Amino acid sequence: MSAIDRRTLLRFAGIASLAAWGVPSLTGCASGGTGSVSNTGRDRTPWPVHRRLEGPAPDLKAGVDGALDAFFRYPATLSRSADQPGDGSDVTAFIPTYGPPPAPVESNRLWQAINQALGVNIKLNLVPISEYKSKLTTLMASNDLPDIIMIMPVPRVREFIAASCADISDYVGGNRVADYPNLANLPTVSWQSMGRIGGKIYGVPLSRARAGNALHINRTAYDAAGAPLQWTAEQFFESLKAVTGGRMYGFGAVSEDLGMPYHAASHKAPQQWRLEGGAFVHMSATEEYRAAIEFAAKCFQAGYYHPSSKTGTLADIMNLYYSQNVGAVMGNFMNYANGIYIDRVGDRFTTDLALSYGDGHWLGTGLFGYTVFKKASPERVKMLLRICDFLAAPFGTKEHELVNHGVEGVHFTRGDGLLQPTEPAAAENRNSLPIGRYICCAPEYIFIPGKEQQVRHAFDIQNTLLSKGIANPADGLASPTMDADGERLTRELADAVNAIITGRAGMSTWDAAARRWRDGGGAKIADELAAEHAAGR
Amino acid sequence: MTTLRGPRETMPAAGPAAGRRREPGTRRRLRRDAMSLVLVAPGLLYFLIFHYGALTGYAIAFQDYVPFLGLTESKWTGLSHFIRLLADPAVWSAVGNTLAISALQLVFYFPAPLALALLLHSVTHDVLRRFVQSVVYLPHFISWVIVVALFQEILGGAGLLNTWLADNGLRTVDIIGNPDAFKPLVVAQIIWKDCGWGTIIFLAALHTVDEHLYEASAIDGAGWWRRLWHVTLPAIRPIIVLLFILKLGDILSVGFEQIFLQRNAVGPEAAEVLDTFVYYAGVLGGDWGYATAVGLLKGIVGAVLVYAANRVAHRMGEQGVYR
Numbered sequence: 001m002s003a004i005d006r007r008t009l010l011r012f013a014g015i016a017s018l019a020a021w022g023v024p025s026l027t028g029c030a031s032g033g034t035g036s037v038s039n040t041g042r043d044r045t046p047w048p049v050h051r052r053l054e055g056p057a058p059d060l061k062a063g064v065d066g067a068l069d070a071f072f073r074y075p076a077t078l079s080r081s082a083d084q085p086g087d088g089s090d091v092t093a094f095i096p097t098y099g100p101p102p103a104p105v106e107s108n109r110l111w112q113a114i115n116q117a118l119g120v121n122i123k124l125n126l127v128p129i130s131e132y133k134s135k136l137t138t139l140m141a142s143n144d145l146p147d148i149i150m151i152m153p154v155p156r157v158r159e160f161i162a163a164s165c166a167d168i169s170d171y172v173g174g175n176r177v178a179d180y181p182n183l184a185n186l187p188t189v190s191w192q193s194m195g196r197i198g199g200k201i202y203g204v205p206l207s208r209a210r211a212g213n214a215l216h217i218n219r220t221a222y223d224a225a226g227a228p229l230q231w232t233a234e235q236f237f238e239s240l241k242a243v244t245g246g247r248m249y250g251f252g253a254v255s256e257d258l259g260m261p262y263h264a265a266s267h268k269a270p271q272q273w274r275l276e277g278g279a280f281v282h283m284s285a286t287e288e289y290r291a292a293i294e295f296a297a298k299c300f301q302a303g304y305y306h307p308s309s310k311t312g313t314l315a316d317i318m319n320l321y322y323s324q325n326v327g328a329v330m331g332n333f334m335n336y337a338n339g340i341y342i343d344r345v346g347d348r349f350t351t352d353l354a355l356s357y358g359d360g361h362w363l364g365t366g367l368f369g370y371t372v373f374k375k376a377s378p379e380r381v382k383m384l385l386r387i388c389d390f391l392a393a394p395f396g397t398k399e400h401e402l403v404n405h406g407v408e409g410v411h412f413t414r415g416d417g418l419l420q421p422t423e424p425a426a427a428e429n430r431n432s433l434p435i436g437r438y439i440c441c442a443p444e445y446i447f448i449p450g451k452e453q454q455v456r457h458a459f460d461i462q463n464t465l466l467s468k469g470i471a472n473p474a475d476g477l478a479s480p481t482m483d484a485d486g487e488r489l490t491r492e493l494a495d496a497v498n499a500i501i502t503g504r505a506g507m508s509t510w511d512a513a514a515r516r517w518r519d520g521g522g523a524k525i526a527d528e529l530a531a532e533h534a535a536g537r
Numbered sequence: 538m539t540t541l542r543g544p545r546e547t548m549p550a551a552g553p554a555a556g557r558r559r560e561p562g563t564r565r566r567l568r569r570d571a572m573s574l575v576l577v578a579p580g581l582l583y584f585l586i587f588h589y590g591a592l593t594g595y596a597i598a599f600q601d602y603v604p605f606l607g608l609t610e611s612k613w614t615g616l617s618h619f620i621r622l623l624a625d626p627a628v629w630s631a632v633g634n635t636l637a638i639s640a641l642q643l644v645f646y647f648p649a650p651l652a653l654a655l656l657l658h659s660v661t662h663d664v665l666r667r668f669v670q671s672v673v674y675l676p677h678f679i680s681w682v683i684v685v686a687l688f689q690e691i692l693g694g695a696g697l698l699n700t701w702l703a704d705n706g707l708r709t710v711d712i713i714g715n716p717d718a719f720k721p722l723v724v725a726q727i728i729w730k731d732c733g734w735g736t737i738i739f740l741a742a743l744h745t746v747d748e749h750l751y752e753a754s755a756i757d758g759a760g761w762w763r764r765l766w767h768v769t770l771p772a773i774r775p776i777i778v779l780l781f782i783l784k785l786g787d788i789l790s791v792g793f794e795q796i797f798l799q800r801n802a803v804g805p806e807a808a809e810v811l812d813t814f815v816y817y818a819g820v821l822g823g824d825w826g827y828a829t830a831v832g833l834l835k836g837i838v839g840a841v842l843v844y845a846a847n848r849v850a851h852r853m854g855e856q857g858v859y860r
Binding site for chain 1: 603604606689693694695699713714798801803804817824
């Protein structure tokens with residue numbers, strides 16, 4: 001336990017050396033140079049042409065770019081959008097999970113039904129999300145890759161993909177995506193945020209709402225404090241003060257960011273980067289970000305943050321939110337818009353979304369991660385793509401219903417405008433078996449069963465958030481230095497910000513921290529991003 | 538060594554000379570010792586593969602190591618990681634924190650199990666002693682995640698202690714998340730968790746002390762303190778020295794999980810130790826070569842300390858870990 005570094009490294013080295021001795025041919029094609037991931041100066045495969053699938057008519061139709069449709073009722077009639085894709089073989093997948101482990105396939109009717117519909121035998125390596133990045137790094141060193149791997153940003157992952165994974169440009173680039181209509185239905189921004197590697201497309205994005213993260217607040221408590229929906233920084237501060245008292249604290253945050261995304265967006269700071277005349281300016285070099293740190297520090301040092309924010313994970317802070325010890329917390333917009341938080345809170349208080357206390361909102365990247373495939377014959381890669389196509393079937397299709405809700409009569413019964421989960425669904429559901437979340441998934445939509453008023457509210461909030469949206473211009477751009485050193489640089493900067501917010505260091509240390517970031521590799525990343533950007537998305 | 542050299546020295550006497558006992562040949566000796574060799578093989582293999590074999594992984598310290606390229610294809614970079622390491626303030630800050638925590642552990646945590654063992658040893662009621670022993674062993678089996686959470690629930694800003702203080706109109710104390718309190722806190726945690734477990738070896742050693750010595754010294758009028766000083770401690774001194782040397786070898790490993798779980802609360806200035814540094818740089822940062830170089834440095838310092846402490850022990854007339 002105390003020697004985890006050495007042990008992990010040694011085990012790792014053992015695997016690595018075995019891999020190196022055993023099958024050098026597999027990795028032999030990699031350039032090894034860090035330039036291989038850059039798209040600058042390469043022929044770039046065109047993005048898959050977006051073809052919207054017309055599903056059931058939404059009750060509130062998205063008008064703004066990036067907005068989601070909203071539904072009051074579950075569709076009465078479902079369409080079909082994919083044939084059985086599989087060839088009866090085993091398909092292994094390495095994906096994360098937020099839920100408990102599923103029952104084995106032999107006794108899991110949901111898993112059996114999905115296998116049957118897909119025509120393959122899905123074998124999962126499910127990794128808890130908190131360990132996913134370190135497990136993925138270890139997997140990259142192994143010689144025995146699964147067929148499907150869900151990718152999150154870890155150091156050198158693009159080099160790994162270019163060396164060991166299948167190039168799918170010829171199957172999904174441009175108009176060729178038409179063979180996979182559900183993949184063609186994924187928003188272009190999701191593909192762009194995933195980005196190309198060496199000019200090629202290697203992955204299928206797991207599409208997510210553009211609204212990204214928003215502040216979830218205990219509206220009951222904040223109403224009592226007289227907080228308006230659109231508030232100013234002063235009103236926000238005064239509301240925190242009024243809500244904090246006894247066991248209740250106005251604000252809670254995870255220890256990694258201490259709520260900085262909310263403060264930075266409210267101060268209209270850039271989301272990581274801002275484009276100024278072709279040059280990339282990092283948020284750490286802006287006055288807005290500095291002001292956001294100062295304001296966050298003021299809130300923290302006034303005692304309005306729950307003390308567990310110094311140590312807490314998102315699960316810890318969410319539990320404090322449910323138990324009314326924390327009045328506001330940053331979280332995924334969709335957790336309101338699909339009714340999860342409303343369900344969990346129940347009648348104890350009204351959970352709601354808050355706008356920023358300024359004019360900005362940091363947009364989501366449009367994807368959670370993306371799926372890549374082990375190198376294989378064209379037939380097999382196409383089969384894996386057909387599986388993704390099946391799993392990406394949109395709301396209002398039979399495929400979507402099966403993957404997300406299970407089998408009628410077993411996992412749900414059809415109610416009036418909604419699906420009523422049955423008892424087996426408590427164990428067999430898409431949380432414990434997230435095949436349709438993390439191998440591939442449909443575009444998101446707003447639907448809270450039986451709660452029309454909240455659906456309308458979520459839809460309106462979404463439009464307001466998008467209208468204030470600040471995107472990260474670096475999304476989807478490749479920078480070899482960012483791939484290699486980005487993680488370290490980000491962490492060092494976050495450590496410095498945390499020290500200032502919690503009062504361990506003064507604001508005077510900020511300039512030095514920002515300089516360390518710039519000189520330690522940040523300036524080089526900015527140059528590489530600018531070159532990538534100039535070459536076009 | 539001497540047994541290996543033995544047969545060669547006796548080789549010239551291979552003839553019918555002088556009725557000296559012939560050393561058996563290699564094959565005969567193999568046959569004679571077959572069973573012992575079979576028994577020793579699994580352990581030997583374990584050490585060869587998982588300890589010595591794995592050491593080849595340290596080659597990573599001299600490479601710009603890329604996991605999916607492996608050792609053979611990654612670029613060799615010579616000593617560049619070590620040169621960078623010497624100039625990296627983050628490494629030296631981690632070394633400083635590690636040594637500070639280690640020193641506190643040596644002063645406060647190392648003697649704690651000995652003291653507890655002496656107390657337990659003096660309990661004569663058998664049932665009571667076993668009960669207390671079981672209770673003090675238990676925390677060892679609780680994972681660090683739980684231990685850290687327990688401490689936070691009790692001492693944290695919204696924990697039991699501070700809630701009680703606040704409810705009674707008293708000033709709250711800032712312990713969890715306070716960089717100044719961090720090092721004493723982690724030592725307190727390890728004492729709470731592992732002190733009982735650490736008594737096992739000492740208790741076993743205490744049982745080997747000859748009862749007659751206690752009787753004799755008691756008859757001579759020696760009190761509790763004199764019996765401890767002149768009988769108990771000298772008798773278990775070899776064990777104390779042995780454990781102390783082993784602890785020195787581990788001096789740069791102060792507990793990864795325990796510190797990792799609390800690092801964000803106080804920041805890297807107070808809580809980054811070599812183990813967490815290696816984790817962040819290597820496993821999360823992907824800077825494998827550099828992280829391995831830091832890990833290798835740590836291993837070398839540990840080995841040097843064990844060697845030096847062992848030599849000092851010999852000078853003092855002790856057995857030490859090995860001769």
